[in-house]
Amino acid sequence: MIGARRLVAIVGVAAAAGLAVFATWSRASRADAPARVIDGAGATLPFPLYAKWSSELLRVDGTLRINYQPLGSGAGIRQMSDGVIDFGATDEPLTDEQLKDAGRDLVHVPMTIGAVVLAYNVPGVPELKLTPDVIADVFRGTITRWDDPRLREANASVTMPSEPIKVVHRADGSGTSATLTTYLARNSEAWRADVGLGVSPRFPVGVGSRGSDGVTAYVKSTPFAIGYVELTYAKQASLPIALVRNRAGNFVAPSIESLDRAARSALDRVPDDLRISLVDSDDPGAYPLTALSFLVLPRDSRDREKGEALARFAWWGLHEGQRYAAALDYAPLPRELVAHGERVVRELRAGGEPVRVAYEGNGG
Amino acid sequence: MTPGIESAYAKRKIAARAATVASSAAVVLALAPLVAIFLHVAVRGVRALSVSFFTEPVGARGAGMANAVFGTIQLVLLASAMGIPLGIAGGLYLSECRHTRLARAVRFCADVLAGVPSILVGVAVYAVVVVRMKQFSAFAGAAALAIVMLPLVVRTTDVLARAVPDSLREAALALGATRWRTAIFVVLRTAAPGIRSGCMLAVARVCGETAPLLFTAYNNRFFNDSLFDPTSTLQVQIFTYTMTPNEDWHAQAWAAALVLVAIVVVLDVLARRLVERKEVA
Amino acid sequence: MTPSALPSSSREAPRALRITDAARGSGDRVFGAVGAVAAGFLGLVLVTVAVCVVHLAWPSIRETGLSFFGTSAWDPARDVYGALAFVWGTAMTSVVALCLAVPIGLGVAVFLTDLGPRPLRRPVSSLVELLAAIPSVVYGLWAAFVVAPLLRSSIEPALAAIGGPLFRGPPMGVGILCASIVLAIMVLPTIATVSRDVLAAVPSELREGALALGATSWDVVRLVVVPHARRGLFGAVLLGFGRAVGETIAVATVIGSRADVSLSLFAPGYTMSSVIANEFPSATSDLHVAALAEVGLLLFVVTVAFNVAARLLVRGERYGRALTVPAGNR
Numbered sequence: 001m002i003g004a005r006r007l008v009a010i011v012g013v014a015a016a017a018g019l020a021v022f023a024t025w026s027r028a029s030r031a032d033a034p035a036r037v038i039d040g041a042g043a044t045l046p047f048p049l050y051a052k053w054s055s056e057l058l059r060v061d062g063t064l065r066i067n068y069q070p071l072g073s074g075a076g077i078r079q080m081s082d083g084v085i086d087f088g089a090t091d092e093p094l095t096d097e098q099l100k101d102a103g104r105d106l107v108h109v110p111m112t113i114g115a116v117v118l119a120y121n122v123p124g125v126p127e128l129k130l131t132p133d134v135i136a137d138v139f140r141g142t143i144t145r146w147d148d149p150r151l152r153e154a155n156a157s158v159t160m161p162s163e164p165i166k167v168v169h170r171a172d173g174s175g176t177s178a179t180l181t182t183y184l185a186r187n188s189e190a191w192r193a194d195v196g197l198g199v200s201p202r203f204p205v206g207v208g209s210r211g212s213d214g215v216t217a218y219v220k221s222t223p224f225a226i227g228y229v230e231l232t233y234a235k236q237a238s239l240p241i242a243l244v245r246n247r248a249g250n251f252v253a254p255s256i257e258s259l260d261r262a263a264r265s266a267l268d269r270v271p272d273d274l275r276i277s278l279v280d281s282d283d284p285g286a287y288p289l290t291a292l293s294f295l296v297l298p299r300d301s302r303d304r305e306k307g308e309a310l311a312r313f314a315w316w317g318l319h320e321g322q323r324y325a326a327a328l329d330y331a332p333l334p335r336e337l338v339a340h341g342e343r344v345v346r347e348l349r350a351g352g353e354p355v356r357v358a359y360e361g362n363g364g
Numbered sequence: 365m366t367p368g369i370e371s372a373y374a375k376r377k378i379a380a381r382a383a384t385v386a387s388s389a390a391v392v393l394a395l396a397p398l399v400a401i402f403l404h405v406a407v408r409g410v411r412a413l414s415v416s417f418f419t420e421p422v423g424a425r426g427a428g429m430a431n432a433v434f435g436t437i438q439l440v441l442l443a444s445a446m447g448i449p450l451g452i453a454g455g456l457y458l459s460e461c462r463h464t465r466l467a468r469a470v471r472f473c474a475d476v477l478a479g480v481p482s483i484l485v486g487v488a489v490y491a492v493v494v495v496r497m498k499q500f501s502a503f504a505g506a507a508a509l510a511i512v513m514l515p516l517v518v519r520t521t522d523v524l525a526r527a528v529p530d531s532l533r534e535a536a537l538a539l540g541a542t543r544w545r546t547a548i549f550v551v552l553r554t555a556a557p558g559i560r561s562g563c564m565l566a567v568a569r570v571c572g573e574t575a576p577l578l579f580t581a582y583n584n585r586f587f588n589d590s591l592f593d594p595t596s597t598l599q600v601q602i603f604t605y606t607m608t609p610n611e612d613w614h615a616q617a618w619a620a621a622l623v624l625v626a627i628v629v630v631l632d633v634l635a636r637r638l639v640e641r642k643e644v645a
Numbered sequence: 646m647t648p649s650a651l652p653s654s655s656r657e658a659p660r661a662l663r664i665t666d667a668a669r670g671s672g673d674r675v676f677g678a679v680g681a682v683a684a685g686f687l688g689l690v691l692v693t694v695a696v697c698v699v700h701l702a703w704p705s706i707r708e709t710g711l712s713f714f715g716t717s718a719w720d721p722a723r724d725v726y727g728a729l730a731f732v733w734g735t736a737m738t739s740v741v742a743l744c745l746a747v748p749i750g751l752g753v754a755v756f757l758t759d760l761g762p763r764p765l766r767r768p769v770s771s772l773v774e775l776l777a778a779i780p781s782v783v784y785g786l787w788a789a790f791v792v793a794p795l796l797r798s799s800i801e802p803a804l805a806a807i808g809g810p811l812f813r814g815p816p817m818g819v820g821i822l823c824a825s826i827v828l829a830i831m832v833l834p835t836i837a838t839v840s841r842d843v844l845a846a847v848p849s850e851l852r853e854g855a856l857a858l859g860a861t862s863w864d865v866v867r868l869v870v871v872p873h874a875r876r877g878l879f880g881a882v883l884l885g886f887g888r889a890v891g892e893t894i895a896v897a898t899v900i901g902s903r904a905d906v907s908l909s910l911f912a913p914g915y916t917m918s919s920v921i922a923n924e925f926p927s928a929t930s931d932l933h934v935a936a937l938a939e940v941g942l943l944l945f946v947v948t949v950a951f952n953v954a955a956r957l958l959v960r961g962e963r964y965g966r967a968l969t970v971p972a973g974n975r
Binding site (some may be wrong): 373376377379380382383384386387388389390391393394395397398400401404405450451453454455456457458460461466467469470472473474475476477478479480481482483484485487488490491492511514515518542543544545547548568569571572573574575578579599602603606607614617618621624625628629632633636 | 672673675676677679680681683684685686687688690691693694697698700701748749750751752753755756760761769771772773774775776778779780781782783784785786787789790791830833837859861862863864866867887890891892893894898918921922925926938941944945948949951952953956
Binding site for chain 1 (some may be wrong): 494495498499500582583584585586588589593594607608609610
């Protein structure tokens with residue numbers, strides 16, 4: 001028979017084992033300190049690139065381990081201001097108020113340029129042209145069918161099916177949502193009045209899904225669905241992408257060139273703190289839904305090791321990291337933006353003192 | 365018997381037959397999803413399970429879930445180490461001092477806490493532990509799981525210890541045993557098999573808990589270096605992979621589900637076996 | 646009272662076991678103290694969770710007051726929050742889930758106590774309990790890849806042919822209906838096992854008496870067992886409701902995440918718990934966090950109310966056993 005002694009013994013052993021595990025791990029973290037994991041979270045838009053960077057960094061330099069969780073730009077902003085992660089990432093710069101409310105002094109470093117695309121799943125429609133008004137009305141629920149006259153008008157060459165449109169949007173706070181809604185609010189009176197703009201807008205219709213992955217999964221699995229995600233997500237899921245009309249009136253496909261043009265057209269208005277939006281550029285060849293994705297870093301890290309690791313990570317991303325962008329359909333940063341980024345990274349501090357990192361590599 | 369009564373009885377017998385059929389149909393309807401889930405998890409999980417699942421950490425595409433397996437085990441062990449001793453001590457107190465005001469209040473609290481949705485436990489642990497420590501951590505996750513476990517263990521211990529006949533307590537006291545010796549060596553000993561099963565069920569339950577881990581243990585691409593680092597778990601990894609378009613990741617999610625279900629079912633069946641064996645003996 | 650003066654009635658025995666009596670030395674005092682601390686800790690945890698949620702929710706409570714629960718406008722971009730859509734979604738999914746689960750759960754319970762063939766009762770009982778052991782996240786996975794596509798491709802179009810306000814709109818797969826079905830499967834074991842225990846607790850003399858009078862097995866159930874156990878069965882249903890309201894992960898996977906009040910089962914919706922899971926980590930404004938916490942507070946109050954009510958209805962140890970040690974032996 002199993003008695004109380006055995007029970008007490010089992011409980012004791014479990015408790016002891018727990019404590020032992022506890023002690024070992026706590027000590028282990030001190031012992032190999034240089035290899036500490038840097039925890040970050042935020043935008044899903046640049047996640048495929050950051051995941052690649054994380055793997056590459058681990059390969060070339062085993063001491064930098066980047067744990068990046070794609071939970072949406074909103075999570076990057078929130079968790080950074082709660083101080084529970086080491087770095088955040090967002091495609092929508094923090095507002096003045098958010099910067100003021102954050103528990104610490106935060107800086108933005110631009111990292112990559114991505115395209116927010118309208119991906120759809122409509123059999124027999126390989127190409128789709130969308131004006132901002134039509135996009136706004138689809139996502140507002142005033143255009144409900146694929147064969148709506150206004151959709152047919154811009155797409156005379158294809159036969160649109162007589163099916164209801166299934167709209168998918170983000171359920172989490174998202175820079176991708178902010179990019180789309182900024183563009184729509186600028187170009188559609190109705191959208192501005194009904195919905196507005198931001199990382200968590202209230203979409204009048206549609207299904208909400210978590211992250212770019214969630215939106216892509218839904219569009220891919222649901223015929224007659226349309227959603228908005230970063231270009232890489234759509235390409236990897238082999239979803240067709242709509243051409244979107246830009247400010248100059250041209251229907252533009254997202255490409256490294258059209259993203260680059262959007263970025264270059266904004267270079268002369270980059271502010272000191274680098275909080276700039278590339279949405280809805282004036283350039284006739286620019287893709288309008290262009291997002292500049294930032295790292296959000298503490299200006300002064302409490303922890304010296306982490307401060308140095310963050311500076312090295314940001315520096316590497318600004319230089320070597322740019323080489324991996326094009327393969328994943330992100331546009332490399334223009335030289336001028338890299339230079340701006342360098343300036344911010346060089347000013348990073350840890351424990352009140354400048355971070356000591358050998359800033360090698362060229363200026364872009 | 366008159367024919368009228370006979371036919372009324374026949375009708376009632378038919379009604380009884382019909383009711384039996386209907387209740388059997390309910391059983392079939394209840395068990396159909398169980399069979400479906402087990403089949404889907406088994407077939408899709410086995411297809412995706414490989415050695416690398418247990419040896420490789422979570423990677424960019426594909427790879428394994430070694431760190432998540434390790435994280436789940438770590439969290440459950442740590443939560444058990446926190447929750448079980450505390451729960452047994454508390455439950456024993458409730459049963460042995462059952463009429464004190466504290467005991468009554470705590471018994472009520474245990475019922476309330478058992479009903480609190482675990483997502484709220486996650487929110488509270490985020491605010492109290494994670495934000496204070498400025499760090500998501502395995503420790504915070506384990507604390508959340510321990511809170512989910514605590515009322516289960518307390519209540520099992522309380523109920524089973526109270527079921528121990530008072531004559532045993534009286535006999536022990538009459539022989540000169542102190543109360544605490546009586547409580548531990550008579551009451552706890554008598555109730556031990558049931559309590560152990562109850563604890564195993566509580567462990568099985570938290571093995572599957574996901575909601576309280578989202579903002580506490582968080583997630584990690586790597587093995588966590590310490591208990592004070594974010595930690596990957598099978599549960600959160602399944603949740604993440606469910607909502608992706610990537611088929612590799614879907615396969616990984618099914619494999620992880622298979623591992624998780626296997627752990628939970630083994631614990632569950634084992635716990636029941638122990639109780640049954642005790643009853644037969 | 647001294648320990649040697651043990652009372653004759655066992656009902657009073659516990660009084661004699663009080664640990665406040667110091668005559669037996671320090672061991673007892675230590676035991677009493679450790680036990681009290683352990684038990685008190687549980688109370689402390691509960692209070693901490695409650696205080697924490699109220700504290701987080703305070704800015705929203707102050708800002709919006711009761712109107713928070715009367716409006717469905719949930720617009721973080723404009724910092725305007727109302728919880729009606731989540732209350733609605735929670736009520737809708739839970740009610741639909743119970744409509745599906747209660748008849749089946751009661752049928753299973755009656756099968757297990759009265760109508761089913763004896764040799765089958767025990768294995769069926771164990772299997773139903775196994776259903777409760779499957780983790781919520783696995784239900785979510787299964788729902789997303791098996792139930793939702795099935796709903797979208799065949800079940801929802803079929804229901805749409807029936808028409809009516811409940812089955813309107815394009816078949817999406819995910820939505821209120823999908824979440825309700827998964828919830829029904831998840832609360833079924835709770836309802837079935839608690840009802841089973843309640844029914845089993847009906848004294849066998851009553852059954853035997855009815856049988857001796859010539860009642861069939863169904864007559865016994867209908868006329869004796871169920872009326873006698875009515876309160877407890879109601880408690881079982883409430884307990885199931887409490888579980889359905891609090892369920893998070895599986896629902897968050899397939900609910901469709903949209904803060905809207907719609908009568909259609911095809912429509913995407915939101916529940917109180919799933920909006921917290923989705924938005925709590927990424928809420929950027931303080932009021933947004935507070936509003937989510939206030940939703941959490943309501944969730945807390947509702948689930949606690951249901952559980953306490955159920956606890957009062959299903960009294961005593963049977964209930965405790967049903968939830969903690971479903972030993973599969975009745």
